[in-house]
Amino acid sequence: MPENAIARTPTPPYYAVIFTSRRTDGDQGYGEMAERMLELAAQQPGFLGVESVRGVDGLGITVSYWSDEKAIAHWKANTEHLGAQEGGKKTWYADYCVRVAKVERDYGKPS
Amino acid sequence: MPENAIARTPTPPYYAVIFTSRRTDGDQGYGEMAERMLELAAQQPGFLGVESVRGVDGLGITVSYWSDEKAIAHWKANTEHLGAQEGGKKTWYADYCVRVAKVERDYGKPS
Numbered sequence: 001m002p003e004n005a006i007a008r009t010p011t012p013p014y015y016a017v018i019f020t021s022r023r024t025d026g027d028q029g030y031g032e033m034a035e036r037m038l039e040l041a042a043q044q045p046g047f048l049g050v051e052s053v054r055g056v057d058g059l060g061i062t063v064s065y066w067s068d069e070k071a072i073a074h075w076k077a078n079t080e081h082l083g084a085q086e087g088g089k090k091t092w093y094a095d096y097c098v099r100v101a102k103v104e105r106d107y108g109k110p111s
Numbered sequence: 112m113p114e115n116a117i118a119r120t121p122t123p124p125y126y127a128v129i130f131t132s133r134r135t136d137g138d139q140g141y142g143e144m145a146e147r148m149l150e151l152a153a154q155q156p157g158f159l160g161v162e163s164v165r166g167v168d169g170l171g172i173t174v175s176y177w178s179d180e181k182a183i184a185h186w187k188a189n190t191e192h193l194g195a196q197e198g199g200k201k202t203w204y205a206d207y208c209v210r211v212a213k214v215e216r217d218y219g220k221p222s
Contacts, residue, residue, distance in 0.1 A: 004170035006131050006208050016212050018174055020117050020162050051131050053172050055164040059115035061172040063129055095222035097117050101127050101212035108208035109200055
C-alpha cells in the first residue's frame with residue numbers, strides 16, 4: 001500500500017475510526033510505534049483500509065476503516081495495541097480524540 | 112480557532128464528512144481557496160467543527176463535523192463551494208474520496 005494512497009473501501013455501510021491527535025515534542029519512539037501499528041492493524045479481521053496524515057504543525061488525522069463494531073473492538077483489545085495506547089496517553093500525545101462513525105455513503109474522483 | 116486544534120464537538124450523534132484527497136502539482140490558487148472554504152464552512156448552519164491536515168507527500172484529510180444530513184446538503188449546495196468543487200475536480204486534486212458518516216461515540220484525552 002503506497003503511503004499516500006486513498007483507501008479503496010467497499011460499498012457502504014462500514015465503519016470509520018477517526019483518530020485526531022496532537023503530538024508532544026520529540027520522537028521518543030513514536031515513529032517506530034506508529035509504523036508498527038499501521039502494519040498490525042492491516043492484519044486484523046475486518047480491516048478495510050487506513051489513511052494517515054500528520055502535518056508539520058503536529059496535528060495528525062488517521063482514519064481506519066472496518067467492517068463492523070466487532071472488528072473495531074477486537075483491534076482495540078489487541079495486546080500490542082493496548083501497549084501503544086498506554087504510551088500514547090502517557091508520552092506521545094498532548095491530546096487526542098477518537099470518533100467511531102458509521103459510513104453511510106461515499107463518492108469521489110478515482111485515481 | 113487555532114489551525115492545529117482538535118474540534119470540540121458535542122456529544123454524539125452527529126455527522127462527519129471525511130474528505131481525503133491527493134493534490135496535483137503546483138498551487139494554482141489552491142491554498143487561497145482551501146483557506147476560504149474553511150472560513151465559509153464555519154459560517155454555515157449546523158457546522159460543528161473541522162480538522163484538516165495535509166502531509167508533505169500530498170495526501171490530505173479534512174474532517175468536517177455537522178449536526179445532521181440537512182446541514183451537509185446545504186453546505187454542498189453553497190454556490191461558492193460548488194465553484195471550489197469544480198476546481199477541485201478539474202485542477203487541484205489528482206483523486207479524492209468523500210465519505211459521509213454518522214458519529215456514534217467518541218472518547219479521548221482532552222487538552
